[in-house]
Amino acid sequence: MSTIAPAPPVLTSEDAAPPITRRRRGRIRWGMWISLAVIALFGFAPVYWLLVTSLTPTNLVFTFPPTLFPREISFDHYATVLGNPLIFGYLRNSVIVSVITAVLAVAVSMYMGYAFSKYRFAGRKSLMYFVLSSQMFPQALLLVTLYLVFAQFGLLNTYLALILSFTTFTLPLCVWMLKGFFDALPDDLIEAARIDGAGPWRIFHSIVFPLAAPGLVAAGLFAFVRGWNDFIFALTLAGPDRQTLPPGLVNTFISEASTSWPALMAASLIVSVPVCVAFILLQRYLVGGITAGAVKG
């Protein structure tokens, strides 16, 4: 018995979508441009205001009504910031602890994420949610506990205290990020490597690790930025010699009775440069889809 496939429905001119006219296409394009301009304005306005404030003399910063362009330009605040040796100490401390935190967080979370993604064991789901729930603890609660523990072990005012604490609150999300990434890697690829005789260690480091590079970079950047921006842990655990930029800048430019806004803005712009450079250098790794086509046929 043979079956005849039903003929596809014939579309008439009434069924078809109305053709996009040149005028309509132009309107859509304008709409897109305007939307993008609004979004760009939303993103860049604070940075612009940061720049303008940093270039305005102190006595004109609060001029009312505010002006879009500074009436006078002064580089004094940049000179103040760059002439302050403490700022470079804070910068050095921030780089050290943020980089090591990122490396440590990625090193630990890639194994955890891989295990959660590709291994089946009792209590796996509960453990995964337990790891995530630790992200929900209030920072102040973790802080007090960490402070007392570090005090007992003599770790207060050390880089290690900062690195361990930053890693503590970065790890859960890194693990979940990387688990999601490993989930997207096809099991067939790993199975094929196993059939070819590769052990778990070899499979992870020779096959999975290179494919997971974008995910690892993303998780690393996330951990780096969390460490770079943290205020309260660094303020409490670092002591005067290991203080990072956020508490350092607050300490330097905000006082009981006043805030040196222009200098603070200048310092903020200067210290955001390393993060911007890191993102520019690593952005290609952040684009997904590198694994697309890893398995063909």
Next chain:
Amino acid sequence: MATEISRRSMLRYSVLGLGGAAVLGLAGCAPDGSSGPAATPGGAGTPTDFAFASWSLSEEAAKPAVQSALDAFAKSDGIAIDTSTYPYNEYLNQLTLQVRGGQFAGAAQLDVAWLSALAALGKLTDLSALAQGRGYTDAALGAGSLDGKQLGLPWTIGAVGLIGNAELFDKAGASLTPKTIEEFEDGLRALKGIGVIPYAASTKAAQLKDIVVWMQTFGSPIIEDGESTIGDEASVKAVEWYKKLYDDGLIAPDVDRAAARTLFAQGATALYDDAPVGKSSVVSQSPDASLGDKMTPIARPVLKSGDTPQHVLWGHLVVVVDGEGAATAADFAQWLTSDPQQSEAYFTELGLPPTTEAALASEAVSQNAFVEAFTSTVTSTAAPSPLWAYPSYAQMETAIAEQVQAVLIGQSSASQAMKTAGNAISGLL
């Protein structure tokens, strides 16, 4: 792909993990190691190294003066002083954590409002013996005493009072010395006529605790016999009056201390509340180079003639936390706050009012017209806030602020809001 891990293995790892957590937990609950005998202040024995905590050490303007005092004391005694500093807004939390964790002993700078909160930890040294015979004013000593003990020596003591721009008052024809609330209000209306915000009173929750002093002005004791009186007729009238100023545009929305200073510096308001410490901030952000000369302290008006103007104390203490080096730290606290030369040098560099009769009578103070006027018109009738006697004073101030804000934006009546605030405070006493 699926690799099995046995239940036994998981159990083993879980036990190890829980053991680790238990160790960490025990470490957190362990004694803090600072429960040794209380220090004996008064310079007995050889001077020793000690620690000093201060927010001023991180402030560009104050650091040189404080550091030079530390260096001078350390040099004369041949000791080292280990310093730590935190931003003012984070300072109390950080110091509390350090003291509670047994990580800090020695002298510490303290805002007068924070004394009961830190004293609640039970580790402050009674400095009564060191407070005698040094010439501290009674008001200054009162700011550092709690439950009959002198827990802090006064370093600088002033008050929060009204500061007016004499030029704008003159232009509006308003009185710089209003005696009563009515006269004050008339002046505000005149100021409105020249196109400025008449009074940059606090209307943002962060600083709405300022209303407490107006409640006192209207006759509410705030706390009486250990009970909250907020919700009484006087406190309700005070808030209704504040709401009237708000509705009539005599005070402005969204103003806190920083905004008030900025408005005043820009000449956009004629009047605001501040302590003497705010003057340098106002002057530095003003395009008017002569604004400092126009800043005039004004005694807070009273409800009826003959009443005493109400002002809340403002200032810094030096307290001593028991532990290693506490005895020398106590000597340092006494020297820093009452040595004539040191007091005068500190005032000359920072303009912060000293705390001894001799220093206040010195030529340096009498030549500073602003501080001199502030001391006589504002500080002279200042007292600590009744709420400061309680460690949870900050939550009480927040409860008041939230309710007053509800009144200002029309979400609640003054009587209902103050009743709610009073109940919240009663729960915190």
